[in-house]
Amino acid sequence: MSTICGANCENCNFKTMCGGCEATCGRPFGGTCVAAAYIKAGGKEQYAAFKAALLDEINALLNDNDLPPAKALYELPGAFVNLAYPLPSGKTAAFLDEQKVYLGAQIALADTGLCCGVVADTNFLLISTYSLNGADPELIAYKKR
Helix, strand or coil: CCCCCCCCCCCCCCCCCCCCCCCCCCCCCCCCEHHHHHHHHHCHHHHHHHHHHHHHHHHHHHHHCCCCCCCCCEEEEHHHHCCEEECCCCCEEECCCCCCEEEEEEEEECCCCEEEEEEECCCEEEEEEECHHHCCCEEEEEEEC
16 A cells, blocks of 8 residues: 555554555545645655654643653554543543544553553644553543644
């Protein structure tokens, strides 16, 4: 499968559902891909600069919440990272579009059995904690960009 961003799709668990970046003009799951959109508009160098600046912004927010830093950001399908968070009303809400591709990372929180997840695109940053397989998610921060 040929990609716009250069990602290795061979090990992706979602490749059977993906239409391929180049074949779908940067909409592999039907929605926009932050990487493809950015590269098509400004090139790979500007995308790399955007990712680096976004990682710095995410790490500042993680630090503000006493969480360890993310080492890198990866392109992730929304269907993979769209957790349903409990709301004060007792209902749950998922905030992502499962057809889009976002940037994100997972950080293991030492000796707690929890992970911290970050998901972002050009419009927002989301930080949460959760246990194995995304169970018991807790929204830590949501920031419009």
